[in-house]
Amino acid sequence: MAVITYRQALHDTLRAELIRDPGVFLMGEEIGVFEGSYKITAGLLTEFGPERVRDTPIAEEGFVGAAIGAAMLGLRPVVEIMTINFSILAMDQIVNHAAKIHTMFGGQSRVPMVIRTPGGGGQQLAATHSQNLEVWYAHVPGLKVVMPSTPADAKGLLAASIRDDDPVMFIEHLALYNTKGEVPDGDYVTEIGKAAVTKAGTDITIVSYSRMAAVALDVARRLEEDEGISVEVVDLRSLRPLDRSTILQSVRKTGKAVVLEEDWLSYGVGAEIAATIQEGAFDYLDAPVRRVAAAEIPLPYAKPLELAALPDATALLKVIHETLDATRFRG
Amino acid sequence: MPQVFMPRLSDTMTEGTVSTWTKGVGDRIEKGDVIAEIETDKATMELEAYDAGVLEQILVDVGKTVPIGEVIAVIGDGSGAAAPAAAPASAPPADPTPVVPASPTSTPTSAPNGTPPASTNGKHPLASPLARNIARDAGLDLATVTGSGPGGRIVRADVEHAIATLGSPAAASTPAPVAPAAAVALSAAPAVEVQTGPDDEEIALNNVRRITARRLVESMQQAPHFYLTSVVAADELVAARARINEGLAALATSRGEAATKVSVNDIVVKAVAVALRAHPEVNVSFGGDKLIRHHRVHVGIAVALPDGLIVPVIRDADTKTVTQISAETRDLATRARSGKLKVDEFTGSTFSVSNLGMFGVDQFTAVINPPEAAILAVGATKQEAVVRDGQIVVGYTMAITLSVDHRALDGATGAKFLADLTALLENPLATLA
Numbered sequence: 097m098a099v100i101t102y103r104q105a106l107h108d109t110l111r112a113e114l115i116r117d118p119g120v121f122l123m124g125e126e127i128g129v130f131e132g133s134y135k136i137t138a139g140l141l142t143e144f145g146p147e148r149v150r151d152t153p154i155a156e157e158g159f160v161g162a163a164i165g166a167a168m169l170g171l172r173p174v175v176e177i178m179t180i181n182f183s184i185l186a187m188d189q190i191v192n193h194a195a196k197i198h199t200m201f202g203g204q205s206r207v208p209m210v211i212r213t214p215g216g217g218g219q220q221l222a223a224t225h226s227q228n229l230e231v232w233y234a235h236v237p238g239l240k241v242v243m244p245s246t247p248a249d250a251k252g253l254l255a256a257s258i259r260d261d262d263p264v265m266f267i268e269h270l271a272l273y274n275t276k277g278e279v280p281d282g283d284y285v286t287e288i289g290k291a292a293v294t295k296a297g298t299d300i301t302i303v304s305y306s307r308m309a310a311v312a313l314d315v316a317r318r319l320e321e322d323e324g325i326s327v328e329v330v331d332l333r334s335l336r337p338l339d340r341s342t343i344l345q346s347v348r349k350t351g352k353a354v355v356l357e358e359d360w361l362s363y364g365v366g367a368e369i370a371a372t373i374q375e376g377a378f379d380y381l382d383a384p385v386r387r388v389a390a391a392e393i394p395l396p397y398a399k400p401l402e403l404a405a406l407p408d409a410t411a412l413l414k415v416i417h418e419t420l421d422a423t424r425f426r427g
Numbered sequence: 428m429p430q431v432f433m434p435r436l437s438d439t440m441t442e443g444t445v446s447t448w449t450k451g452v453g454d455r456i457e458k459g460d461v462i463a464e465i466e467t468d469k470a471t472m473e474l475e476a477y478d479a480g481v482l483e484q485i486l487v488d489v490g491k492t493v494p495i496g497e498v499i500a501v502i503g504d505g506s507g508a509a510a511p512a513a514a515p516a517s518a519p520p521a522d523p524t525p526v527v528p529a530s531p532t533s534t535p536t537s538a539p540n541g542t543p544p545a546s547t548n549g550k551h552p553l554a555s556p557l558a559r560n561i562a563r564d565a566g567l568d569l570a571t572v573t574g575s576g577p578g579g580r581i582v583r584a585d586v587e588h589a590i591a592t593l594g595s596p597a598a599a600s601t602p603a604p605v606a607p608a609a610a611v612a613l614s615a616a617p618a619v620e621v622q623t624g625p626d627d628e629e630i631a632l633n634n635v636r637r638i639t640a641r642r643l644v645e646s647m648q649q650a651p652h653f654y655l656t657s658v659v660a661a662d663e664l665v666a667a668r669a670r671i672n673e674g675l676a677a678l679a680t681s682r683g684e685a686a687t688k689v690s691v692n693d694i695v696v697k698a699v700a701v702a703l704r705a706h707p708e709v710n711v712s713f714g715g716d717k718l719i720r721h722h723r724v725h726v727g728i729a730v731a732l733p734d735g736l737i738v739p740v741i742r743d744a745d746t747k748t749v750t751q752i753s754a755e756t757r758d759l760a761t762r763a764r765s766g767k768l769k770v771d772e773f774t775g776s777t778f779s780v781s782n783l784g785m786f787g788v789d790q791f792t793a794v795i796n797p798p799e800a801a802i803l804a805v806g807a808t809k810q811e812a813v814v815r816d817g818q819i820v821v822g823y824t825m826a827i828t829l830s831v832d833h834r835a836l837d838g839a840t841g842a843k844f845l846a847d848l849t850a851l852l853e854n855p856l857a858t859l860a
Contacts, residue, residue, distance in 0.1 A: 351557050351583060379556050379557065379559070379560040380556070380557050380560070381555060381556045381557055382555045382556075382557040382558065382582050382583045383555060383576070383582070417435065421435055421495055421496050422496070422576050422577050422580070422582070423555070423576060423582045423583060424494075424575045424576060424582055424585065425584070
């Protein structure tokens with residue numbers, strides 16, 4: 097196992113998949129000559145040439161549509177949309193075409209494509225470039241939505257996404273690109289739709305995904321060390337399909353749950369998790385399911401305001417304590 | 428009516444002391460007003476009201492320490508809905524400046540012994556789903572539990588505390604089979620009003636009594652009991668126990684430890700478990716429209732508490748040695764008497780054993796511990812004139828009586844089980860086979 101960055105894991109996996117399957121090709125804005133806005137595709141144009149690594153015009157709807165056509169005819173396009181905020185321009189192609197072609201045309205054609213795109217705030221990119229729109233896509237049957245939080249999952253889930261026969265929204269996080277972690281060597285595929293219990297615990301369950309899953313894990317370790325509280329962390333990894341049974345199994349054990357999400361609170365991922373828990377583990381709940389999410393405002397540019405608006409470890413700690421207090425934990 | 432809780436003012440705070448009430452009962456409160464000062468482990472901090480209204484009740488006296496989350500005051504609309512006890516305290520000076528000299532007599536506590544049960548404001552006690560679930564399984568009435576969660580919500584800790592300190596439903600075993608049913612029927616649903624006079628004393632039921640009463644009435648009313656008695660020739664049993672204890676004593680001496688002894692009951696529990704393994708048709712529960720067959724053998728052992736009964740469970744007793752069963756029983760019984768059992772240590776038994784032999788009782792019948800299908804009542808091991816090989820000799824006997832739920836088992840099935848159990852007890856070595 098090598099310790100590499102999330103960025104490197106994505107790069108290496110793209111390269112490995114390009115080598116493994118001649119049907120795989122990349123397309124997106126500035127991914128070739130400029131080597132990608134976040135350098136995920138560095139060196140790949142030189143190595144694989146312009147047939148396999150294609151720079152596109154700034155026209156998301158157009159190149160996503162082109163990728164859908166290529167996928168229908170048997171290729172495996174991996175599209176990079178520079179940030180999830182620009183995917184809104186390709187919404188019709190993604191939601192009305194990629195997601196529906198397989199079922200609407202009676203299974204005649206599948207759409208084995210991947211849209212890689214980073215989301216998330218915290219980089220002072222202001223309101224229109226800092227969004228967490230994953231729930232928009234997770235809402236749509238016909239799409240798969242995966243969101244790795246570690247370099248290992250970045251590798252395993254990207255390989256799984258490229259090999260999947262359905263359209264996959266592969267959502268990265270700007271603040272994770274430089275994080276490091278152990279990544280298994282060789283061919284490594286992580287099943288889509290399986291959450292990971294990244295830390296086992298008995299007192300309370302934290303459900304999270306993407307960058308917030310890393311925050312949750314850090315908080316859980318600190319709580320165990322400093323206060324002896326045994327926190328279980330569930331990293332969803334995939335929002336659609338959603339691994340409800342792992343969430344329920346955990347909550348049936350701990351009786352308490354907090355969801356940490358970077359998207360907005362209302363109608364967010366946490367709402368779905370909370371509904372899942374009350375339906376499937378009602379008799380096991382000792383306290384209401386709480387959600388820690390972003391403030392419901394367009395994200396401010398000013399750093400102090402941006403920090404205040406985004407969920408963080410402090411906010412999570414507070415809600416964990418409140419939830420434990422509500423159950424007379426150590427009372 | 429908004430309640431004011433002891434807040435968590437620091438990460439390490441678990442309880443707080445009211446150092447001053449800066450508002451008195453009857454005072455008008457605006458949102459954000461400082462109504463008290465709270466002393467924590469770190470500092471003294473001001474407590475601001477989250478709600479506007481009239482301070483109707485002060486529930487925690489100055490100087491008193493309570494855990495975080497406890498209700499310390501009530502803010503109402505001033506409509507007079509205040510607790511009656513608040514009246515004397517509504518006379519503090521109108522001056523709202525800090526440090527109202529709140530002597531203990533001027534701020535009466537309207538809730539003696541802490542907060543009242545959460546159920547007092549309605550027929551549906553406020554409780555978490557988990558707390559409800561555990562209470563339902565244990566047959567505990569939530570109306571008797573005091574909630575410590577937000578707004579007085581009953582949480583798991585409260586229910587477990589109530590069960591652990593007060594005991595749990597258990598199979599009552601009494602020398603006379605008729606008496607308990609009658610007594611229990613009275614306590615659970617008195618058919619005849621009991622007249623009390625100056626010569627009588629009323630003793631409030633605690634949870635263990637209340638639950639025991641209800642569960643045993645249920646058992647006697649719903650499970651048609653029949654009884655099978657066998658007199659065990661206990662010579663080998665007594666000899667085996669003596670040999671085991673000699674061995675344990677020698678082992679303890681060689682290790683320089685204090686010797687422990689196994690009891691006759693430990694061997695009985697082992698024999699019961701072995702017999703249940705051989706008779707899976709007895710290790711069942713009656714489930715209304717189905718029988719539930721339990722694949723594991725968990726033997727409950729009735730333990731007398733100062734005021735009630737509890738039935739700790741030896742899990743997988745068929746796989747344990749007599750000394751293991753003995754050690755576990757000793758530990759469970761000790762902790763049962765000090766109210767330290769966890770819920771899963773006295774729930775889940777599939778068959779129970781009740782032994783009154785140590786009180787010299789020859790023979791008795793026990794009430795089945797639902798949802799089990801049978802219970803064994805064990806009498807004293809004693810020397811008697813017995814007939815062995817056609818001769819009258821002195822021998823040990825022990826009477827055992829099986830109470831059986833006829834919905835789940837028939838007479839012949841019970842009799843075969845009892846015959847095998849008797850054979851095992853007459854030749855305890857066979858439990859090792």
